[in-house]
Amino acid sequence: MHLQSRLLMGLTPLAVEEIVAAATPMHFVANSVVANQRQPAGKLFLLRNGRARYFFITKGGRKLILHWLVPGEIFGGMALLSEPSSYLVSTEIVEASDVLVWNRSAIRRLATKYPQLLDNGLSIAMDYLALHLASHVALTCHNARQKLAETLITLASTIGHSTRAGIELDVTNEELANAANVSVFTASRLLNEWQRRGVLSKSRCRLVLRSPERLAAREV
Numbered sequence: 750m751h752l753q754s755r756l757l758m759g760l761t762p763l764a765v766e767e768i769v770a771a772a773t774p775m776h777f778v779a780n781s782v783v784a785n786q787r788q789p790a791g792k793l794f795l796l797r798n799g800r801a802r803y804f805f806i807t808k809g810g811r812k813l814i815l816h817w818l819v820p821g822e823i824f825g826g827m828a829l830l831s832e833p834s835s836y837l838v839s840t841e842i843v844e845a846s847d848v849l850v851w852n853r854s855a856i857r858r859l860a861t862k863y864p865q866l867l868d869n870g871l872s873i874a875m876d877y878l879a880l881h882l883a884s885h886v887a888l889t890c891h892n893a894r895q896k897l898a899e900t901l902i903t904l905a906s907t908i909g910h911s912t913r914a915g916i917e918l919d920v921t922n923e924e925l926a927n928a929a930n931v932s933v934f935t936a937s938r939l940l941n942e943w944q945r946r947g948v949l950s951k952s953r954c955r956l957v958l959r960s961p962e963r964l965a966a967r968e969v
Contacts, residue, residue: 754795754821755873759865768859768866772849777842783824784840790827793856796820799846800908803838814927816880817843817908828853829860829870843919884930893931897939898964900929901949905958914950915959925956 757765772795777783783794786805796818803815803824815838818824827834828851851859860866887896901918904925909916926936940956943949948964950957958964 754823756795756823756866756869758869760863764863764865768863769849771855771859772851775848775850777846777848779842779844781842782839783842783848784836784838786837786839787835790825790830790834790836791853792825793823793828793851793853794825794840795823795849797847797849799848800843801840801846802843803840805838812927814924816877817904819907823870823873826870826874828856829867831857888930893929893935894939896929897925897931897936900925901956901958902961902964904928905961909958912957915957916961918956918958919954920956921954 757768760768774797777799783801784790784792798820801818801824803818805813805815807813818840824840825836827836833853856866860870887899891899904918904920905916908920909918911917922937922940923933925940926933929936940949940951943964944951948958948960950959
């Protein structure tokens with residue numbers, strides 16, 4: 750299980766064993782906020798099972814959902830930096846999850862001993878930069894229909910569960926609207942349209958994507 754984490758890629762089994770042994774296993778219930786933006790980045794976390802997501806609170810109090818996290822992913826990566834820093838975003842547990850937690854001093858010591866940890870952390874950070882770039886391009890160049898379709902496709906590939914009916918997502922209209930940067934009214938209107946056309950089915954807090962290929966091909 751641990752070797753499936755990108756943080757630990759390229760390390761020997763003995764190194765992984767030492768790194769994992771230095772972490773504290775913790776369990777968090779759903780809706781727990783584990784890390785808060787602007788707080789000192791004193792811990793690094795690795796999601797073993799369950800689901801989490803990044804969010805950001807604006808000065809006006811608006812909650813922006815940024816990225817969903819699946820097992821094997823890390824959060825609190827600022828703890829890897831040589832200079833003490835603060836978390837850029839907050840992280841909340843969406844469903845009950847088991848997490849490995851390293852104190853900053855421990856993970857910094859291990860990163861000095863195993864530089865591959867820092868290389869892996871940089872690779873993960875570059876992926877987040879690529880995601881940010883894609884989001885910025887979508888915000889600038891895409892219309893609401895395209896943005897919501899791309900958000901659904903991304904969520905289906907990360908947090909979706911395959912069922913006989915299609916790919917199931919536990920997500921609300923408000924969360925989808927937030928992630929796609931469209932209004933809740935626009936998201937609801939488009940989802941209702943796509944439901945009438947058989948692309949998806951929607952119930953309270955749950956969506957089943959029946960034809961993701963139609964969204965990907967922009968046939969809707």
